[in-house]
Amino acid sequence: MTQTLIHRHTRLSIFMHWFNAGCWIFLLLTGLGLIRNDDLQPFPFWPTMLRTVFGGGGNLLLAHELIGITWAGGFLLYGIIRLKSDVFPFIRDIFTVDIRRDFLWLITKGIQMTLGYKLLGVVAEKFDFNPKIPDQGFYNIGQKIFAIPAVFGGMVIAASGIVMILSQTGNADTEWVQWAIVIHFITVGLVFAGLLIHVFMASIAAGEKPAFISMFTGTVPEDYARHHHKLWLDEFKKS
Amino acid sequence: MNKQLAMVIDSSLCIDCKACTLACKIENNVPDGYWRNWVKRSEPDFTNPEWMNHRTPLHFQPGGCMHCEAPTCVQACPTGATYKDDAKDGAIKVDPKLCIGCGSCIPACPYGARYKHPTKNIVDKCDYCEKRRERGELPACVITCPTKARVFGDINDPNSDAALLLKKNQSIRITNKESDTKPNMYYLSATAPLNWPVKAKMPDAIQLWKLVGPLIWGVVGLNALGVLVMLGKQLLITDKEPDTDISRKETRRS
Structure with missing residues (x-):
C-alpha cells in the first residue's frame, strides 16, 4: 500500500534536531555530574562516577563547556543562515494560537491521553461538548506550549552558561555568576521536565510513529498529516 | 586513622x-x-x-x-x-x-x-x-x-x-x-x-537553589511519572479512536 508522502522537514532542520538531541543528552549528563554538594545533589554517585570516567572534575567541566559552546554556536549559526526561511516562520507559528480551538484541543487530547477515547466520549456527553479532537496546524498547541519555553529556555541556558565562562576570564561579577549557576540549573530542570513529554509523545506514544520517522526522512504520509495536522495539510495543498 | x-x-x-x-x-x-x-x-x-x-x-x-x-x-x-x-x-x-x-x-x-x-x-x-x-x-x-x-x-x-x-x-x-x-x-x-x-x-543564589532544588527535581519526577502512566495506559488498555464521522454524528446536537 503506497501512500503520498508530504514534505515536512528540511535536511538541515533534521540535522539540527539530532544535533540538539545529542548535545542535550551529553550536556545534561555532564551537567548533572558537575553538581557535587550534599544539599544540591540527590544522586551523589553520578558526579563521583563521571569524574572517574573523565579523569577529574576539571576535564568534566571542560567537556561540558566545549560541547555547550558548540551547541549554542551551532544554533546561532543556524539562526543566522536560516533566519527568514526557518526562524521567523517557526516563531510566528509557535506564537499563533486559536484560543477556542486550541483550548478544546488541550481538554479533549488531555482526557484522551489519560483516560482514553471511551471515557472522553462519556465526559463529552456529560459536559456537552464535541469529543472530536480539533484539527491542528503544523504544530499542535501541546507542541507550541513546549516549544515556547524550550526556545526561551534554551536562550536562558546559553546566556547563563556564557556568564559562567566569562567568570573564568575575569569578566563577570561573582554575584552574577552565582545567579547564573542557579538559573542554569532551574531552566534546564524545567525544560527537561517538558522534554520527557516531548520524547514520549514523539517516539513512544501510539500513532506517532510517522512523526518519529519523519525526523529522519523529512516526510510524513498524507493520512498522518490529515489526522494530526489537518490545517497545515490544507495550507500545504493550497500552495 | x-x-x-x-x-x-x-x-x-x-x-x-x-x-x-x-x-x-x-x-x-x-x-x-x-x-x-x-x-x-x-x-x-x-x-x-x-x-x-x-x-x-x-x-x-x-x-x-x-x-x-x-x-x-x-x-x-x-x-x-x-x-x-x-x-x-x-x-x-x-x-x-x-x-x-x-x-x-x-x-x-x-x-x-x-x-x-x-x-x-x-x-x-x-x-x-x-x-x-x-x-x-x-x-x-x-x-x-x-x-x-x-x-x-x-x-x-x-x-x-x-x-x-x-x-x-x-x-x-x-x-x-x-x-x-x-x-x-x-x-x-x-x-x-x-x-x-x-x-x-551562604550567597542568596545558593540559598535559593537549596530551597527550590527539591521543587525542580519534583517537577521532573512528576513528569516522568506522568510519562510512565501514559505508557502503562498505552500498553495495558486498547484504546481505539472511534471513527470521527460517527462520533460527529452521535454528538450532533440540534
Whole structure:
C-alpha cells in the first residue's frame, strides 16, 4: 500500500534536531555530574562516577563547556543562515494560537491521553461538548506550549552558561555568576521536565510513529498529516 | 586513622614580625592586596592599670585558613571544586581546574580566608603549601617563624609535634557562635582576639537553589511519572479512536 508522502522537514532542520538531541543528552549528563554538594545533589554517585570516567572534575567541566559552546554556536549559526526561511516562520507559528480551538484541543487530547477515547466520549456527553479532537496546524498547541519555553529556555541556558565562562576570564561579577549557576540549573530542570513529554509523545506514544520517522526522512504520509495536522495539510495543498 | 593536618599555635610566642605572611606571599605568588594568612592583634586595654607595669597590653595571633572539620565553604560550593581532602591529608583544597570563580565560598568562610585571584579568576586560599609538602618541606609560614609560634603536623599521628603540643597543653578553637565550623587550628589557651570571626553567609543564589532544588527535581519526577502512566495506559488498555464521522454524528446536537 503506497501512500503520498508530504514534505515536512528540511535536511538541515533534521540535522539540527539530532544535533540538539545529542548535545542535550551529553550536556545534561555532564551537567548533572558537575553538581557535587550534599544539599544540591540527590544522586551523589553520578558526579563521583563521571569524574572517574573523565579523569577529574576539571576535564568534566571542560567537556561540558566545549560541547555547550558548540551547541549554542551551532544554533546561532543556524539562526543566522536560516533566519527568514526557518526562524521567523517557526516563531510566528509557535506564537499563533486559536484560543477556542486550541483550548478544546488541550481538554479533549488531555482526557484522551489519560483516560482514553471511551471515557472522553462519556465526559463529552456529560459536559456537552464535541469529543472530536480539533484539527491542528503544523504544530499542535501541546507542541507550541513546549516549544515556547524550550526556545526561551534554551536562550536562558546559553546566556547563563556564557556568564559562567566569562567568570573564568575575569569578566563577570561573582554575584552574577552565582545567579547564573542557579538559573542554569532551574531552566534546564524545567525544560527537561517538558522534554520527557516531548520524547514520549514523539517516539513512544501510539500513532506517532510517522512523526518519529519523519525526523529522519523529512516526510510524513498524507493520512498522518490529515489526522494530526489537518490545517497545515490544507495550507500545504493550497500552495 | 586518616591523616588530619592541623596547626597548633602558641600565640604568646608571636612577636608580630609578620615573616609568616611575607613568606606565604612569596611562596604562593599571592597578588598585591591579597593575603593567604595573617597576624591579628588584640585591642590594648588601657583602662587596666597593669599596662603601666611593663607588661605588654598587646597580644598577637597568627592565623590563616583553619581547614575546618565542618567547612561552610564546602557547603557553599555547588561543584565540589572546594573540598576537604580526607583521602589524602584532611586539608581544605580548591581544584583550580574545576573552580570557575563564582565566589560562593568567599562569604561562607567565617574567617575571611578566601579571595578571588585577580588574574587566575579562581578562588585562592592557604593549602598548607602543598607543593612544599610534596617535597617533604614544612609550609612556608611554619619554617619561617623565628619564634616557632606555628607548629604544623598530622594531629592524628600521636608522635607528631602538633599532636604532642596539643596533648600537653589546653587549647581552644576560635569560632563564631552562630557558625562553628570546627576549625583544625588550635590555639594554646589565653589567645586574643577571640571575637573576630563572622557568621558564615551562604550567597542568596545558593540559598535559593537549596530551597527550590527539591521543587525542580519534583517537577521532573512528576513528569516522568506522568510519562510512565501514559505508557502503562498505552500498553495495558486498547484504546481505539472511534471513527470521527460517527462520533460527529452521535454528538450532533440540534
